[in-house]
Amino acid sequence: MLASVADLDEAMVAVEQGADLVDLKDPTRGALGAWPVESVRAAVEALGDRALLSATVGDLPVDPESLVEAARRMAATGVAIVKIGFFAASASLDELAAAVRALAAVTAEGTRLVAVLMADQELHLPLLPMLASAGFKGAMLDTADKAAGPLSRHLSAPALADFVDRVRRLSMLCGLAGSLRQSDIAPLAALAPDYLGFRGALCGAGRTSRLDPLKLAAIRQAVRAASNRATATAGKQVATDEMPTSSSAGIRLAAAR
Numbered sequence: 137m138l139a140s141v142a143d144l145d146e147a148m149v150a151v152e153q154g155a156d157l158v159d160l161k162d163p164t165r166g167a168l169g170a171w172p173v174e175s176v177r178a179a180v181e182a183l184g185d186r187a188l189l190s191a192t193v194g195d196l197p198v199d200p201e202s203l204v205e206a207a208r209r210m211a212a213t214g215v216a217i218v219k220i221g222f223f224a225a226s227a228s229l230d231e232l233a234a235a236v237r238a239l240a241a242v243t244a245e246g247t248r249l250v251a252v253l254m255a256d257q258e259l260h261l262p263l264l265p266m267l268a269s270a271g272f273k274g275a276m277l278d279t280a281d282k283a284a285g286p287l288s289r290h291l292s293a294p295a296l297a298d299f300v301d302r303v304r305r306l307s308m309l310c311g312l313a314g315s316l317r318q319s320d321i322a323p324l325a326a327l328a329p330d331y332l333g334f335r336g337a338l339c340g341a342g343r344t345s346r347l348d349p350l351k352l353a354a355i356r357q358a359v360r361a362a363s364n365r366a367t368a369t370a371g372k373q374v375a376t377d378e379m380p381t382s383s384s385a386g387i388r389l390a391a392a393r
């Protein structure tokens with residue numbers, strides 16, 4: 137489970153409630169709103185040894201030079217994973233591919249990058265092998281327009297299964313997010329992504345309101361139960377509530393540290 141958090145207080149709650157991936161993101165600044173780099177650095181100092189942290193670079197235009205610079209600035213904070221949004225609404229496949237190629241210079245420096253592709257914009261599947269070749273650690277789906285409904289409104293179950301399968305075959309971490317609700321957890325966990333990502337469902341009154349620890353705990357529990365069911369169905373080792381990281385997804389996420 138990935139939990140997007142708006143500040144250090146929320147990050148601490150997410151760590152205490154057992155989020156596998158604590159995603160530093162300012163929801164008031166857009167789908168992938170960035171925290172200031174000084175705040176990311178402070179969170180890494182406070183929590184970096186207790187949790188796997190990711191941070192977004194913001195809703196940036198698909199310009200190779202500015203994406204490389206933003207990724208390097210965020211990586212310099214010491215955060216474990218840097219998430220980069222690829223907004224197909226404002227760029228062609230060629231432009232997206234050029235940005236991916238430029239970011240290979242950043243992964244070559246040891247930075248773990250995760251690409252965020254927008255399910256409510258054109259989904260360019262040929263980008264996936266390019267991301268793998270450029271050394272990206274993972275690829276995930278999210279939505280750019282948070283008023284346009286959950287992930288499942290934009291892509292069918294077979295299309296989502298195909299995305300997960302392609303990413304996993306390329307040996308990248310695969311995440312699914314986008315206004316997910318509790319009812320989305322079981323069908324999406326059955327596709328066996330490495331993680332499901334949440335913000336709105338964790339908050340008291342929408343994604344820009346405060347994170348509610350009780351909602352986070354309920355989602356965490358539902359993800360764990362659904363993940364265990366999916367693992368059991370696949371005939372793999374069943375993780376217990378006491379040992380959530382014994383699932384294959386947990387091991388793959390832990391390896392991202």
Ligand SMILES: O=C[C@H](O)COP(=O)(O)O
Nearest residue numbers: 140313314315333335336
């Ligand atoms: O990375 C995941 C996102 O923060 C999910 O946010 P959302 O659930 O509000 O779409």
